[in-house]
Amino acid sequence: MTTWHERAAALQADGRAFIGGERVWAKSEQQFDNLSPVDGRKLGMVARCDGADVDIAVAAARAAFEDRRWAGKSPAQRKRVLIKFADLMQKYGQELALLETLDMGKPIKYSQTVDVGGAANCIRWYGEAIDKIYDEIAPTPSNSLALITREPVGVVAAIVPWNYPMLMASWKIAPALAAGNSVVLKPSEKSPLTALRLAEIALEAGVPPGVFNVLPGFGHEAGAALALHMDVDCIGFTGSTRVGKQIMQMAGQSNLKRAWTELGGKSANIVCADCPDLDAAVEAAIGSIFFNQGESCNAPSRLFVEASIKDRFIEKALALVPNYAPGDPLDDSTIMGAIVDATQLKTVMGYIESGHADGARLLAGGKQVRTETGGYYVEPTLFDQVDSNMKIAREEIFGPVLSVLSFTDVQDAVRQANDTPYGLHAAVWTADLSKAIQTSRALRAGTVHVNQYDGDDITVPFGGYKQSGNGRDKSLHAFDKYTELKTTWIQVG
Numbered sequence: 001m002t003t004w005h006e007r008a009a010a011l012q013a014d015g016r017a018f019i020g021g022e023r024v025w026a027k028s029e030q031q032f033d034n035l036s037p038v039d040g041r042k043l044g045m046v047a048r049c050d051g052a053d054v055d056i057a058v059a060a061a062r063a064a065f066e067d068r069r070w071a072g073k074s075p076a077q078r079k080r081v082l083i084k085f086a087d088l089m090q091k092y093g094q095e096l097a098l099l100e101t102l103d104m105g106k107p108i109k110y111s112q113t114v115d116v117g118g119a120a121n122c123i124r125w126y127g128e129a130i131d132k133i134y135d136e137i138a139p140t141p142s143n144s145l146a147l148i149t150r151e152p153v154g155v156v157a158a159i160v161p162w163n164y165p166m167l168m169a170s171w172k173i174a175p176a177l178a179a180g181n182s183v184v185l186k187p188s189e190k191s192p193l194t195a196l197r198l199a200e201i202a203l204e205a206g207v208p209p210g211v212f213n214v215l216p217g218f219g220h221e222a223g224a225a226l227a228l229h230m231d232v233d234c235i236g237f238t239g240s241t242r243v244g245k246q247i248m249q250m251a252g253q254s255n256l257k258r259a260w261t262e263l264g265g266k267s268a269n270i271v272c273a274d275c276p277d278l279d280a281a282v283e284a285a286i287g288s289i290f291f292n293q294g295e296s297c298n299a300p301s302r303l304f305v306e307a308s309i310k311d312r313f314i315e316k317a318l319a320l321v322p323n324y325a326p327g328d329p330l331d332d333s334t335i336m337g338a339i340v341d342a343t344q345l346k347t348v349m350g351y352i353e354s355g356h357a358d359g360a361r362l363l364a365g366g367k368q369v370r371t372e373t374g375g376y377y378v379e380p381t382l383f384d385q386v387d388s389n390m391k392i393a394r395e396e397i398f399g400p401v402l403s404v405l406s407f408t409d410v411q412d413a414v415r416q417a418n419d420t421p422y423g424l425h426a427a428v429w430t431a432d433l434s435k436a437i438q439t440s441r442a443l444r445a446g447t448v449h450v451n452q453y454d455g456d457d458i459t460v461p462f463g464g465y466k467q468s469g470n471g472r473d474k475s476l477h478a479f480d481k482y483t484e485l486k487t488t489w490i491q492v493g
Helices: 004-010 050-064 075-091 093-104 108-129 165-178 193-205 219-228 241-255 279-296 307-324 340-357 411-420 433-442 475-479
Strands: 017-019 020-022 032-035 041-047 144-152 154-161 180-185 213-216 234-238 260-261 268-272 300-308 359-364 381-384 401-407 423-427 447-450 483-491
Touching: 004 340, 017 050, 017 180, 017 268, 032 075, 050 213, 075 093, 075 108, 075 165, 075 193, 075 241, 093 165, 093 193, 108 165, 108 180, 144 219, 154 165, 154 219, 154 300, 165 193, 165 234, 180 219, 193 213, 219 241, 234 241, 241 260, 268 279, 268 411, 279 307, 279 401, 300 307, 300 411, 307 359, 307 381, 307 401, 340 359, 340 401, 401 411, 411 433, 411 475, 433 447
Parallel strands: 154 180, 154 234, 180 213, 234 260, 268 300, 268 423, 300 401, 381 401, 423 447
Antiparallel strands: 017 020, 017 213, 032 041, 144 483, 359 381
């Protein structure tokens, strides 16, 4: 049986862009190195696309939209192609998982189940959904007929991050393609390989050339050119709040394209003394912050524990931390892998140093490890005696760092939880139903978990309040981002 390491050694990654149904290098012929965070190896060269390539890709997408080679197909026809797309993703699942792990550093077991499985399910779900969405007839007077119909918005630009490259791409392209749009996808320069492979698979499934294009490159070049482009009708972005603000400014100063942003988070996890299952709360708190190396926008990085149970909670948590020691991402037993690159590693270590400097008490981790591999690995890190004003409690770290804060009054915990520019996820653990309802209503977040964390399904919307963004990915609500509502008023009397 071929091992993952043997597959990795034989891998020949193709870093060329995908425009109009073909693999091409950037017009400038510029390229950049694609290095794996697993061991620092060079996976290959990637096209460094810029404004010239954006112009070509947008023109291809516009031509495909205007001649209706995809938008003109019936919902049932688009459905069949998208379901085949999802089936092919699973057929090539091992290849996609390997690309994801080598490119981004996550454990191969999760690349297969969470990333390939979740992305394929997303494509399939929106394919299944599109021929089940009905338009409306308004209750107008009897001498008129008002039709309310959904139409594709046109050319959609999607800019996605490096932490879940396939999944985040699928959350954007699935509803956009299902609705009949043409798409130009820009993956992160840190993890472009699966997005490029997805474009080939989509073509094989029957998505016409020009309908789905992928441009690797840097945000300040290819990403900015997409956000400023006068012929892009809509942009969907997932990434940092800082860049999200820039995207919205560029959308406004160009053609006022609609801009949808899913941004950062600093999620609060509140555990009350009457928590119905303390072991479950501990496992969720530890597992959720260290999953994906802590590189998740919804990671519960602020843990509020009621003072009377804090010592017992921390004792249980410290017993679990060693289970998340970083390991070889290509080993099926590994559950925490590598930080995405040297830049992010430096950022995470900087926050750990900040925690020390501000007086937080380090209880576990805090060091870079596995340096002999050439990769980028950080121990799972837990700080106690954290104050809400500390940098590690206020800023998004995007690494395996958990801050523990205590409280005696749940209303004060809610006040501290809401004292953040973010509002993505939150959680409360309590056996008191009234307290659970009142607390979840008071928490300003797009998703509030009660007595669990990370409950997730494609049928529920994902997004945040405040500076965690606008609009929603997933669920039928995602179609609101990629469609126009048209009213057709017919006089009949």
